[in-house]
Amino acid sequence: MPRWAPRFIVRLTRNRIVPSSSRRWDIKKSLYLGVIGFIACHLYCRLFGDTCPLVSLSCFQTPQRIPHDEAVRQEFRPTKVGDSFGPTWWTCWFKVELSIPREWAGKEVHLLWESDGEGMVWRDAQPVQGLTKEGEKNSYILTDGLKETEPHSLTVYVEVACNGLFGAGKGSLIAPPDPDKKFTLNKAELVVFNRDVHELLVDFEILVDMAKLLGEENQRSFQALYVANQMVNLLDVTDSCTFPAVRHLASSIFSQKNGESQHTIHAMGHCHIDSAWLWPYEESIRKCARSWVTVIRLMEKNPEFTFVCSQAQQFEWVRNWYPGLYAQIQDYAKEGRFIPVGGTWVEMDGNLPSGESMVRQFLQGQRFFQQQFGKLCSEVRMMKTMNNNRDKGRVNHSAALFGFGDGGGGPTQKMLDRLKRMSDTNGLPRVQMSTPDRFFSMLEKEKTQLFTWIGELFLELHNGTYTTQTQIKKGNRECERILHDAEVLSSFALTQKNTFQYPSIKLQHLWRLLLLNQFHDVLPGSCIQLVVEDADGSVTMENGVIAAHLDSMGRVMSLRLVHSGRKPITTLLKPLEIVLAGGLRGSVKFSLQISERSVITQEVILDAMCPYLRFLTQVDWNEAHRFLKVEFPLQVRSMNATYEIQLGHLQRPTHWNTSWDWARFEVWSHKWMDLSEHGFGVALLNDCKYGASVHKNVMSLSLLRAPKSPDATADIGPHEFTYAVMPHRGSFQEAGVIHYAYNLNFPLHTVPAVSAQCPAWSAFSVHSPAVVLETVKQARAEDRLDGLVVRLYESHGSTVVTWLQTSLPVKEAISCDLLERPDLSSHLPLEEHGLKLSFTPFQVRSVLLILRQ
Numbered sequence: 001m002p003r004w005a006p007r008f009i010v011r012l013t014r015n016r017i018v019p020s021s022s023r024r025w026d027i028k029k030s031l032y033l034g035v036i037g038f039i040a041c042h043l044y045c046r047l048f049g050d051t052c053p054l055v056s057l058s059c060f061q062t063p064q065r066i067p068h069d070e071a072v073r074q075e076f077r078p079t080k081v082g083d084s085f086g087p088t089w090w091t092c093w094f095k096v097e098l099s100i101p102r103e104w105a106g107k108e109v110h111l112l113w114e115s116d117g118e119g120m121v122w123r124d125a126q127p128v129q130g131l132t133k134e135g136e137k138n139s140y141i142l143t144d145g146l147k148e149t150e151p152h153s154l155t156v157y158v159e160v161a162c163n164g165l166f167g168a169g170k171g172s173l174i175a176p177p178d179p180d181k182k183f184t185l186n187k188a189e190l191v192v193f194n195r196d197v198h199e200l201l202v203d204f205e206i207l208v209d210m211a212k213l214l215g216e217e218n219q220r221s222f223q224a225l226y227v228a229n230q231m232v233n234l235l236d237v238t239d240s241c242t243f244p245a246v247r248h249l250a251s252s253i254f255s256q257k258n259g260e261s262q263h264t265i266h267a268m269g270h271c272h273i274d275s276a277w278l279w280p281y282e283e284s285i286r287k288c289a290r291s292w293v294t295v296i297r298l299m300e301k302n303p304e305f306t307f308v309c310s311q312a313q314q315f316e317w318v319r320n321w322y323p324g325l326y327a328q329i330q331d332y333a334k335e336g337r338f339i340p341v342g343g344t345w346v347e348m349d350g351n352l353p354s355g356e357s358m359v360r361q362f363l364q365g366q367r368f369f370q371q372q373f374g375k376l377c378s379e380v381r382m383m384k385t386m387n388n389n390r391d392k393g394r395v396n397h398s399a400a401l402f403g404f405g406d407g408g409g410g411p412t413q414k415m416l417d418r419l420k421r422m423s424d425t426n427g428l429p430r431v432q433m434s435t436p437d438r439f440f441s442m443l444e445k446e447k448t449q450l451f452t453w454i455g456e457l458f459l460e461l462h463n464g465t466y467t468t469q470t471q472i473k474k475g476n477r478e479c480e481r482i483l484h485d486a487e488v489l490s491s492f493a494l495t496q497k498n499t500f501q502y503p504s505i506k507l508q509h510l511w512r513l514l515l516l517n518q519f520h521d522v523l524p525g526s527c528i529q530l531v532v533e534d535a536d537g538s539v540t541m542e543n544g545v546i547a548a549h550l551d552s553m554g555r556v557m558s559l560r561l562v563h564s565g566r567k568p569i570t571t572l573l574k575p576l577e578i579v580l581a582g583g584l585r586g587s588v589k590f591s592l593q594i595s596e597r598s599v600i601t602q603e604v605i606l607d608a609m610c611p612y613l614r615f616l617t618q619v620d621w622n623e624a625h626r627f628l629k630v631e632f633p634l635q636v637r638s639m640n641a642t643y644e645i646q647l648g649h650l651q652r653p654t655h656w657n658t659s660w661d662w663a664r665f666e667v668w669s670h671k672w673m674d675l676s677e678h679g680f681g682v683a684l685l686n687d688c689k690y691g692a693s694v695h696k697n698v699m700s701l702s703l704l705r706a707p708k709s710p711d712a713t714a715d716i717g718p719h720e721f722t723y724a725v726m727p728h729r730g731s732f733q734e735a736g737v738i739h740y741a742y743n744l745n746f747p748l749h750t751v752p753a754v755s756a757q758c759p760a761w762s763a764f765s766v767h768s769p770a771v772v773l774e775t776v777k778q779a780r781a782e783d784r785l786d787g788l789v790v791r792l793y794e795s796h797g798s799t800v801v802t803w804l805q806t807s808l809p810v811k812e813a814i815s816c817d818l819l820e821r822p823d824l825s826s827h828l829p830l831e832e833h834g835l836k837l838s839f840t841p842f843q844v845r846s847v848l849l850i851l852r853q
């Protein structure tokens with residue numbers, strides 16, 4: 001065995017050749033490289049011992065994702081290591097017959113499986129282990145130490161999805177998937193796993209990391225390297241009798257404890273699984289199973305291991321598709337180790353869903369966790385950000401989530417083994433396996449030391465996500481409207497006819513479908529084409545179930561606000577035709593060739609008694625790497641523009657003074673935006689757009705983009721949308737901009753009256769124009785079926801007291817929270833004018849109305 005490298009190192013150390021600092025660094029580097037080389041040459045290769053071929057290996061392929069029971073009934077054909085399978089998105093099921101050699105009794109035996117794609121091992125018709133090479137999981141532990149009496153022969157199945165942990169991008173991660181990719185099985189055999197070599201490797205790796213990462217002058221860095229060097233000299237890799245003494249040396253440095261002031265890291269296993277991104281929803285279901293079953297295996301072996309897991313939707317998937325695994329998860333959840341967190345249905349995009357959708361993310365998520373795990377999640381989406389703790393001087397606790405993520409994968413045994421050694425080692429932060437409850441209760445004690453961030457958290461690297469995949473965004477706005485209307489009408493029907501069955505199950509199903517499509521790579525449009533098809537299908541389903549002065553050249557010369565004498569717009573157009581010339585509606589139509597391949601057609605409509613000019617727009621869009629925006633240069637000057645956000649609005653600068661301003665060249669907005677100076681302003685309304693900007697006096701709305709990754713077909717084809725421009729006097733609040741934006745998005749429904757004598761009827765009215773009645777729905781809890789929940793919010797940014805009047809047979813009114821839990825100490829008196837409600841700026845209030853039978 002070549003031992004020259006370590007001996008060379010020893011001689012340098014013992015001779016203490018430290019003539020100068022540069023010489024010292026050379027020596028340290030030599031030591032470091034020597035140890036690294038030793039590990040690479042002599043340890044990794046000894047991780048696995050004897051090998052044994054499989055008894056037989058056969059496979060069958062399918063383009064479908066089918067259940068195990070169905071798969072094992074198929075005809076399997078012989079295959080061998082080195083064979084290819086696929087293409088992309090197919091599934092290859094392998095039947096593995098194996099027999100562990102008698103002479104391996106008492107040894108730890110693994111099924112070593114190295115292949116492209118993501119695998120799942122099935123044993124006795126149950127999923128038992130996820131296999132992903134990118135997630136450093138390429139073996140399944142058949143036995144920790146086989147007993148003579150145990151069966152040595154068995155059959156397992158390996159289900160391999162023809163996609164990697166990060167999909168199947170052609171050439172790069174976020175390139176569109178390569179549909180013709182082939183996958184190869186590189187290794188499939190039985191192997192003796194040398195656990196003692198694994199433990200030595202973990203010791204060495206931590207010491208080498210300490211030497212490298214603690215800094216050149218750090219004393220512990222030198223100490224770690226010195227100990228690693230000693231270990232190399234003491235170790236005879238061919239003689240396991242030398243291992244304990246070597247490991248003792250390592251533990252001598254790991255067990256040197258920190259002082260009292262050392263920072264504590266609360267470690268929790270985690271595995272971020274995008275519910276869809278570079279792979280479709282169906283694959284995410286399997287990703288959850290692969291990742292979580294692996295977590296269960298780790299929990300069986302590591303009693304201290306905790307794992308936090310978000311997204312109720314993913315739990316629901318596993319509940320439906322992998323009930324056996326789900327039962328095990330519930331058991332560990334009861335122990336407080338498999339911990340649901342976040343409280344939302346999915347990890348939704350934080351900007352684009354409506355305010356009510358945000359409420360429903362929590363309502364549906366928390367309801368699920370309460371029903372399934374007996375408790376609500378007490379913490380939200382901040383787990384990830386706690387990783388990058390910038391308040392080290394202020395607080396002494398931070399959270400660290402460990403495990404492969406995005407495409408699933410999760411923690412590995414090696415990660416857990418490293419954490420155990422680093423629990424309290426001088427020079428390293430203390431690490432303890434923790435829970436969100438424990439972490440936040442520690443942070444609670446230090447909360448007065450923490451900074452508070454005021455305003456929006458703008459993620460400047462996430463550009464383009466307010467516009468791309470415009471059909472998904474339009475579908476989102478439409479579904480929010482449809483569900484709103486369906487709930488309002490169902491609620492009214494409930495109060496009029498006590499035999500009416502409120503469609504609560506159907507509405508819950510539809511809400512959950514919408515909430516799923518608000519996932520943070522779906523609604524923003526950062527997903528592949530397969531996901532877009534899934535999301536478009538959902539919109540179709542939701543719809544199914546709920547079922548100016550113009551010159552002769554067509555130029556909008558100006559838009560004049562009557563009595564104000566102000567001209568806000570000049571935009572170039574092409575020749576037009578007059579569609580409607582007078583009466584209650586006037587409209588003109590024109591088409592514009594905006595490039596060789598794209599055409600825009602607009603009907604510009606002005607209705608009587610309506611303060612805004614509507615642009616009903618059709619675009620045939622066939623572009624590459626282009627952005628379509630509409631700009632309105634205005635005669636308005638203001639340092640800030642106002643944009644609607646969920647249940648409120650905020651102001652952003654119209655200038656680019658700082659880098660932060662520059663980064664906000666495009667911002668997100670909901671139904672309206674406004675640029676006003678004292679006494680006059682212009683609002684821009686829309687029915688399905690989210691990207692906007694105001695720079696100096698130019699107001700822009702982002703209409704369409706044409707990115708090519710990860711979906712090369714994104715937004716190619718026909719589109720239809722509406723925006724409207726509304727000049728106004730006074731402030732936007734006084735002009736009713738919020739009110740008119742609702743009108744554009746929620747057009748009046750007309751239905752035939754039951755009889756000509758049908759009296760005029762109004763269910764609700766709110767006296768203050770500042771307060772919006774956003775939602776009317778049936779109350780949540782089963783014992784409140786005779787109740788409705790109404791949600792109102794203050795929209796002007798003012799403190800107001802108002803009356804909510806209703807003609808519904810209300811006998812009792814109680815304040816409740818967003819999860820519809822009544823505050824029994826807050827009964828609201830029913831007075832002659834209705835309910836008196838007070839609001840602070842942007843306050844959201846929910847009221848439970850108990851109806852008379």
Ligand SMILES: [Zn+2]
Binds near residue numbers: 273274520
């Ligand atoms: Zn993600």
